[in-house]
Amino acid sequence: MSADQPTVLLVEDEPAQREVLSYNLEAEGFRVACADNGEDALLLVEEEQPDVIVLDWMMPNLSGIEVCRRLKMRSQTRSVPIIMLSARSEEVDRVRGLETGADDYVVKPYSIVELMARVRAQLRRARPAAAGLRLEFDDIVLDAETHRVTRAGAPLKLGPTEFRLLSTFMEKPGRVWSRDQLLDRVWGRDIYVDTRTVDVHIGRLRKALTAHGGADPLRTVRGTGYALG
Amino acid sequence: MSADQPTVLLVEDEPAQREVLSYNLEAEGFRVACADNGEDALLLVEEEQPDVIVLDWMMPNLSGIEVCRRLKMRSQTRSVPIIMLSARSEEVDRVRGLETGADDYVVKPYSIVELMARVRAQLRRARPAAAGLRLEFDDIVLDAETHRVTRAGAPLKLGPTEFRLLSTFMEKPGRVWSRDQLLDRVWGRDIYVDTRTVDVHIGRLRKALTAHGGADPLRTVRGTGYALG
DNA sequence: TCAAACTGTAACACTCTTGTCACAAAAGCA
DNA sequence: TGCTTTTGTGACAAGAGTGTTACAGTTTGA
Structure with a gap:
């Protein structure tokens, strides 16, 4: 390191x-x-x-x-x-x-x-x-070091995959990621996982992000992938 | 490509x-x-x-x-x-x-x-x-990375095909594209679709571009094809 | 060891997009 | 002006893309 x-x-x-x-x-x-x-x-x-x-x-x-x-x-x-x-x-x-x-x-x-x-x-x-980073978007704050995420001050409960997914999005807010790119970054290379799995985890991430209210910050780009904001 | x-x-x-x-x-x-x-x-x-x-x-x-x-x-x-x-x-x-x-x-x-x-x-x-370019023409702005298009600051709602079509036009403003060339670039090389389909999508793109007012920036070149500006 | 949490997949409903047709409108041409 | 060719557009059915839930198999943590 x-x-x-x-x-x-x-x-x-x-x-x-x-x-x-x-x-x-x-x-x-x-x-x-x-x-x-x-x-x-x-x-x-x-x-x-x-x-x-x-x-x-x-x-x-x-x-x-x-x-x-x-x-x-x-x-x-x-x-x-x-x-x-x-x-x-x-x-x-x-x-x-x-x-x-x-x-x-x-x-x-x-x-x-x-x-x-x-x-x-x-x-x-x-x-x-990306160690020790603190990422922010809107009222969402992600602390890579403590592995904690809050929205409007309230702590969010995310699974490991959701956390990595959100990290990826927050590193470049607005950028559209294809499902394959997300599989590469979040799941890792050479892993045989269906691309639809991404959809499911996006759904889970959405639910977690909006659990305590607030708008869904994730944007679906039809035919392409997903983006934050 | x-x-x-x-x-x-x-x-x-x-x-x-x-x-x-x-x-x-x-x-x-x-x-x-x-x-x-x-x-x-x-x-x-x-x-x-x-x-x-x-x-x-x-x-x-x-x-x-x-x-x-x-x-x-x-x-x-x-x-x-x-x-x-x-x-x-x-x-x-x-x-x-x-x-x-x-x-x-x-x-x-x-x-x-x-x-x-x-x-x-x-x-x-x-x-x-490959991503990451930002194209502008007149008051139209297209951001490839975020997949967003705005006109005079207002966001436009485009389908995937319309988005690719507009990207093509904006890469070379003024250039006249034949229907075959557009089919090639926007639809893909060896996909069979009627050339009239291009007309329909041009129409849809026009509608989207003028939805919030503003002149139609697309020019019909009779007998040849279409161009932006 | 057991319960809770997490993951990947399948299935289904639903929305949005798409290509084509038919016909109207417009443009060329003599 | 008539006639032909080209283009514009609304409707529509088929298909693709997406959101969501349920579930079985694992892993995690006490």
Whole structure:
């Protein structure tokens, strides 16, 4: 999360592999945090707030794919890119890896050079972090740090998806987002979700925003998508 | 480049592969342009202005990687995402593919589902760049980002087709568009609709533009088409 | 472990948009 | 002026897009 030196969280149960990767990542100029199991990985994500995660598939107890799934579920960690590492080369797994939300998938044996290139690629693509932001629109106030939203001073109760959806809208009030763009930003890449799901969550967000009165601030742009204001 | 139906340029020298991909891409709702060699690919990029390119690595004469390199060099085509397709699974190539500028890299044999997901992902990412212009003519203001149109400050209510029609006119005020040209730009390339439909929508656009007063800014060029101003 | 909360999908009703037709109006042309 | 061609427009049925609810499957948090 550091501004100048990106942090990589490396999750790999085999010590030898871990050594090699850690050494090389540091040589590339990254800060490296290591975990040798899924549970520690989940804890370290909170603690270190890494910019990218390199995650081994096969691990005792909590598997890499399970860790990935959990991370992509929580709104705080959803946007952290994950590179999945695996010895399985069958297509089924590759698809499953991506479906779970992994941003990239590397098959063992891989080359260090390639893996480094992919880490750099993910970092390049990662969004500028919107931490500690306080967004306002009309009488709606969203505090990214405390994860709280109020309207006319009254606190609103939003689910994780609704929160991310509203954040997106409030970052650029007035801008029209297509359903696909919203899926990309709010749900994450490579996730197979029906576009109609967006409609449903828009409906839920609307209900939450107008729960204590006030006009519906969301605008439907027929044939295109939605916008705030 | 069409407003609603994204165009995919498919470059693959093997007919069977091309068939399968083309079929699936069309089933996904994309327009598909095909090329079976690198030279044609470069020409078609100009002609079709695709939203994403699926590019086979191995081709006679001009290889995929060479095509990729050239496209990523020109400023006009640099932003078009490229998905590289290859049977080579060796690390060296994968790295080379990504470093040459390919935005994604899929190894054969791949699954159709996975490839489609990747195409969609690239499209989602690429879209936002296109938006964001603000067009003005007389007292009419059209904002592409917010999808709003005002005349003398008053908001106008336009349907999707009317909006696209007006955008087209406002991009080049004064220019006369034939009905066929308008059908091409507003409706899409290969959709069959009667040219008289244009007349009807022009009428609707006129009604919307003059709803709150003001002169009709659209000019009928008898025997030819229509123009703004 | 259990209850509450959240998510994605399907289904249905409803609104808005769209393409076409028919006919009226206007414009060219001799 | 008559006649033909082109354009304008109201009506309408079909279709697409959207709002909403219900529900099953999960996850979360106590």
